[in-house]
Amino acid sequence: MDFQLSSEQRLIQDSIRRMVERDIQPVLDAHDPDRPLPKEVVRKLLELCATQGLTSARVPQSAGGAGLPVLTYGLMFEQLPPVVAFAIVGQEATATRIALESSPEQCERLLPDIIAARKIACTGSTEPHAGSDHRAIKTQARLDSDHVVVTGRKMWITNASICDLINITATLGETSDGTNRMVRVVVDREESPFETSKTPCLGFCQGHLGEVVFDACRVPKRNLLGGIGDAARVLTLTWLANRPLFGLMATNMAQRALDAALKYAGDRTQFGRPIASYQLVQELLADISAAVTTSRLICYYALSAIDNGDRANGASAMAKRHAIAACQRAISMAMEVHGSMGISCEVGLERLYRDCRMLPIPDGTNQILTLIEGRELTGFAAYRP
Numbered sequence: 001m002d003f004q005l006s007s008e009q010r011l012i013q014d015s016i017r018r019m020v021e022r023d024i025q026p027v028l029d030a031h032d033p034d035r036p037l038p039k040e041v042v043r044k045l046l047e048l049c050a051t052q053g054l055t056s057a058r059v060p061q062s063a064g065g066a067g068l069p070v071l072t073y074g075l076m077f078e079q080l081p082p083v084v085a086f087a088i089v090g091q092e093a094t095a096t097r098i099a100l101e102s103s104p105e106q107c108e109r110l111l112p113d114i115i116a117a118r119k120i121a122c123t124g125s126t127e128p129h130a131g132s133d134h135r136a137i138k139t140q141a142r143l144d145s146d147h148v149v150v151t152g153r154k155m156w157i158t159n160a161s162i163c164d165l166i167n168i169t170a171t172l173g174e175t176s177d178g179t180n181r182m183v184r185v186v187v188d189r190e191e192s193p194f195e196t197s198k199t200p201c202l203g204f205c206q207g208h209l210g211e212v213v214f215d216a217c218r219v220p221k222r223n224l225l226g227g228i229g230d231a232a233r234v235l236t237l238t239w240l241a242n243r244p245l246f247g248l249m250a251t252n253m254a255q256r257a258l259d260a261a262l263k264y265a266g267d268r269t270q271f272g273r274p275i276a277s278y279q280l281v282q283e284l285l286a287d288i289s290a291a292v293t294t295s296r297l298i299c300y301y302a303l304s305a306i307d308n309g310d311r312a313n314g315a316s317a318m319a320k321r322h323a324i325a326a327c328q329r330a331i332s333m334a335m336e337v338h339g340s341m342g343i344s345c346e347v348g349l350e351r352l353y354r355d356c357r358m359l360p361i362p363d364g365t366n367q368i369l370t371l372i373e374g375r376e377l378t379g380f381a382a383y384r385p
């Protein structure tokens with residue numbers, strides 16, 4: 001067992017850190033932290049990430065992607081500012097899903113624009129009445145000669161309000177035994193226009209979580225992906241690595257909170273001494289540090305298990321659930337170290353707190369992840385009647 005990163009892994013991390021410091025953070029700082037970034041700015045940031053393989057990390061090289069081990073992807077991803085990581089999840093996972101279930105012709109036609117970030121992409125599964133139970137989706141895909149006619153509504157979709165293309169899960173209806181015949185359709189906004197709107201919410205305020213409405217939207221049949229029944233499998237496959245990635249997003253936030261708390265505790269004097277010299281403040285710092293380390297390691301562990309081809313459903317669910325909960329607590333403790341300054345907008349911890357609170361929901365809520373772990377431990381699936 002080796003807990004050290006290889007020199008190659010360190011170099012990769014350093015190169016992303018340098019890109020963030022030089023090219024990404026200044027752009028984020030130049031914009032209002034509580035307003036969505038303009039579409040062109042997001043596109044340019046994604047374009048920068050594309051140069052490092054981040055928009056196509058899991059897409060095989062044969063399909064034009066970076067084809068990275070998911071642990072390497074995680075090491076890179078962890079360095080990204082949260083709002084950029086959030087946009088990357090939408091972009092990269094969409095490219096990966098398309099690569100997983102498309103024909104070579106579809107890959108060749110659809111992937112280059114997403115990988116190069118000429119088009120902003122997203123994946124739409126969630127609907128008003130289908131969240132955790134994604135097999136309950138109702139968005140209709142009706143075949144009509146050489147088109148698929150899509151009608152329905154997708155909600156809480158990352159990148160939705162500025163997307164050029166969405167990969168949706170829709171239904172062709174039910175079979176005689178009541179099985180939902182789910183399919184994937186790539187809807188390109190230019191050739192098949194649809195409406196989108198931004199959903200104002202607690203965190204990732206520079207990001208673009210939103211809603212998409214399809215009103216008898218006509219999509220060329222050549223954009224129908226995979227076979228019937230593949231859609232649920234492909235969603236699950238990408239969620240497997242996405243979950244520890246969300247955990248690493250939280251780890252990035254908790255690391256920032258730790259850095260801020262350490263600095264503040266050293267600078268701030270009360271009762272004639274730096275507050276860092278008081279044992280109870282040291283306890284807070286030690287607990288934050290433990291949260292950062294355990295979160296990072298559990299996510300690396302899950303990603304490494306996926307790379308090794310192990311069954312990683314439980315490890316991946318555990319990594320997301322543990323890391324996000326631990327990092328939420330860590331950010332809150334860092335706020336405590338700062339006293340009143342912790343809740344001020346000036347220090348930025350309140351933003352991390354709000355952003356981190358967004359993370360337990362996508363790609364498996366805490367309850368669903370708990371039940372996935374429970375199924376791994378007991379052999380009983382408790383989340384379906």
Ligand SMILES: Cc1cc2nc3c(=O)[nH]c(=O)nc-3n(C[C@H](O)[C@H](O)[C@H](O)COP(=O)(O)OP(=O)(O)OC[C@H]3O[C@@H](n4cnc5c(N)ncnc54)[C@H](O)[C@@H]3O)c2cc1C
Nearest residue numbers: 123124125126131132156157158358361362363365367383
């Ligand atoms: C930041 C963010 C980004 C997102 N990005 C995307 C995206 O890009 N694409 C996309 O399709 N969706 C996206 N989503 C939506 C997200 O995947 C869903 O919100 C999530 O699956 C939960 O669905 P829901 O909100 O309908 O909650 P529900 O499924 O209605 O759950 C409500 C509550 O009931 C609990 N619950 C549900 N079923 C069970 C059960 N069987 N046992 C125990 N408890 C249960 C849940 O844990 C939760 O606490 C995003 C959401 C967020 C917040």
